[in-house]
Amino acid sequence: MSNRPGKRRSYREGVNCDLELRPLMNVFIVLIPMLLMSAVFMEIRTIEMTLPQAAEAAENDPVEPFDLAIRITPNVYVIGVNGVAMHSIARMRDAATPGPATAAQISAALAGIVAAHPKHDEIRIVAESKTRYQEIVAVMDLARAAGLPRVALEGARIEGD
Amino acid sequence: MDILTCLLFFVLKSFVAGGEATVPPPGLDLPSSTADSPMTNSLVIAIDDDAILVGSERIASVHDAKVSGQMLIAPLAARLKEARDQMDDLARQKGVASSAANVVTIQGDQNIEFRVLQKVMYTLNQGGFQDIALAVIKKA
Numbered sequence: 055m056s057n058r059p060g061k062r063r064s065y066r067e068g069v070n071c072d073l074e075l076r077p078l079m080n081v082f083i084v085l086i087p088m089l090l091m092s093a094v095f096m097e098i099r100t101i102e103m104t105l106p107q108a109a110e111a112a113e114n115d116p117v118e119p120f121d122l123a124i125r126i127t128p129n130v131y132v133i134g135v136n137g138v139a140m141h142s143i144a145r146m147r148d149a150a151t152p153g154p155a156t157a158a159q160i161s162a163a164l165a166g167i168v169a170a171h172p173k174h175d176e177i178r179i180v181a182e183s184k185t186r187y188q189e190i191v192a193v194m195d196l197a198r199a200a201g202l203p204r205v206a207l208e209g210a211r212i213e214g215d
Numbered sequence: 216m217d218i219l220t221c222l223l224f225f226v227l228k229s230f231v232a233g234g235e236a237t238v239p240p241p242g243l244d245l246p247s248s249t250a251d252s253p254m255t256n257s258l259v260i261a262i263d264d265d266a267i268l269v270g271s272e273r274i275a276s277v278h279d280a281k282v283s284g285q286m287l288i289a290p291l292a293a294r295l296k297e298a299r300d301q302m303d304d305l306a307r308q309k310g311v312a313s314s315a316a317n318v319v320t321i322q323g324d325q326n327i328e329f330r331v332l333q334k335v336m337y338t339l340n341q342g343g344f345q346d347i348a349l350a351v352i353k354k355a
Contacts, residue, residue, distance in 0.1 A: 082219040089226040098239075100320060100348035101250045105340040150325075183330035187323050190332075191246040191351060199249070209333045 101194060103205065120171055122202070123178040124160070124193060125210065126185050131156070131193075133163050140167065151192040160193070164200035176204040183209060239322050239350070240268060246325040248351035255348065257318040258298055260291075262327050262335060269294050277331055286337045295342035317343065322350040 125132040126145070131152070133141040141163040143156055152160060164177075177197045181190055194205050239245055243263045261268040267275045267288065275290040302317075319339055323332055339347060 079219065082223060086219065086222055086226065089223075096245075097353040098245065098254055098350055099248065099250045099353045100252045100254055100350055101248060102252055103347045103349065105336060105345045105347060181329040183328060183333075185329040186325065187327045187329065187332055188246040188325035190329060191248050191325075191349070195249045207329075207333070207336070209329065 101191070101205075103207075120174045121178070122167060122171075122174065122176065123180055123208075124164075124197070125180040126182060126189065126193065127210075128182070131160060133160070133167070135167060135171075150186060150188050152189070152196070157192070157196055160196050161200055164197060164202060168201040175202055176206065177202040178206045178208050180208045180210050240271070243322060243324050244326070245322060245350055245352045247354045249354050250349075250351050251353070252348070254320070254350070255318060257320045257348065258302075258344075259320045259322060259350075260335060260339075261322040262331060263324045264326065267291055267331075267335065269298065277327070280331050280334050281328065283334075286334055287341060288334055288338045291335065291338045292342055295338065295344065299343060318346045318348060319344045320348045320350050 119136060121136050123134050125134065128147055129145055131141075131143045131145050132139050133143070141159075143159045143163065145156065146153065151157075168174075179190060179193055179197070190207065197203075197205055240261050240263060243261060259270060262277065265277055266273045267277060267280065269291070272294075274294050275288050280288050321332070321335065323335075336347065
């Protein structure tokens with residue numbers, strides 16, 4: 055029927071040029087959910103610390119003694135230098151992290167001390183045995199932001215604990 | 216089709232650009248922080264509500280560590296000694312200084328008490344692991 059002389063069709067019209075994408079799409083549809091399910095979208099970072107060695111601690115006595123510490127107690131954060139309390143900032147009991155206002159107060163207090171002692175970049179965080187890890191990390195963040203990247207952790211001694 | 220291709224490349228890129236991929240054990244919520252140091256390849260100690268794990272191996276109970284009067288967690292110390300010996304052997308075979316492999320990453324749940332973390336750190340220090348990296352989730 056189609057070979058009638060009056061209705062001849064060109065060769066191009068007779069070939070199907072469409073790409074067959076269905077198999078490729080099927081592969082993609084399986085591959086993408088599999089990759090999405092196995093992907094971890096949380097960005098994990100680290101806080102680097104170096105634990106002191108007993109011999110090292112005895113050798114490295116600084117010429118100018120400077121001991122900056124922030125003590126986390128049930129009701130207050132006490133920031134002290136060389137054992138003298140300089141700032142007491144109220145803490146919400148059982149708080150997971152310092153609230154924005156408390157964080158701002160801690161940052162301001164630490165920044166003031168850093169400005170007065172620019173050569174020192176170390177702070178001790180003295181936490182109680184039941185202090186939550188998240189709160190310690192939050193205080194470490196505040197110290198680092200204030201220019202105190204070297205952090206030492208210490209446990210507070212509590213009677214009867 | 217175009218959307219699928221873009222999505223596929225995005226997902227693949229997120230895998231490649233992620234660097235050292237570490238997945239915390241299920242049920243362990245890392246604390247959030249502004250810290251920006253990347254993860255390094257190291258021995259991983261995970262502390263969740265219930266157990267202390269080295270890699271994926273359960274080593275000690277958190278409850279036992281809490282109630283113990285000693286700072287040293289004995290099962291962890293023993294496992295660390297094994298790990299340390301393995302690292303020293305590998306370092307000897309590669310001909311590098313063994314101190315290069317002394318970093319330990321602690322993946323602690325955000326709700327663990329400081330006394331548990333303190334005891335783990337003390338045990339690490341006694342085992343000769345002075346360099347510690349605390350794993351955190353980067354704040355957005």
